[in-house]
Amino acid sequence: MTVQKKFDVAPPEGDRHTNGGMRHGHSWMMVACCIPMLVIAIVLVATGIAGVGFIFIAVMCTVMMAMMMGAMDHGGDKT
Numbered sequence: 001m002t003v004q005k006k007f008d009v010a011p012p013e014g015d016r017h018t019n020g021g022m023r024h025g026h027s028w029m030m031v032a033c034c035i036p037m038l039v040i041a042i043v044l045v046a047t048g049i050a051g052v053g054f055i056f057i058a059v060m061c062t063v064m065m066a067m068m069m070g071a072m073d074h075g076g077d078k079t
Helices: 013-034 035-046 053-071
Strands: none
Touching: 013 053, 035 053
């Protein structure tokens, strides 16, 4: 059985400046994935199936996701 090793290689100089924008866009995309959860929470509260606290939990989940994505270190240079 052959084991193939993977080496970390720095991206070419041209890619370093574009990765920051891509990561930023990815963070917003991850937060946008919370929108269906928020819509479902609003519908459940509006129909009386769930209490108002359910919306609070859904909003706090979205806020935590935004904070987590904003605080993540994606391993790239900050230059």
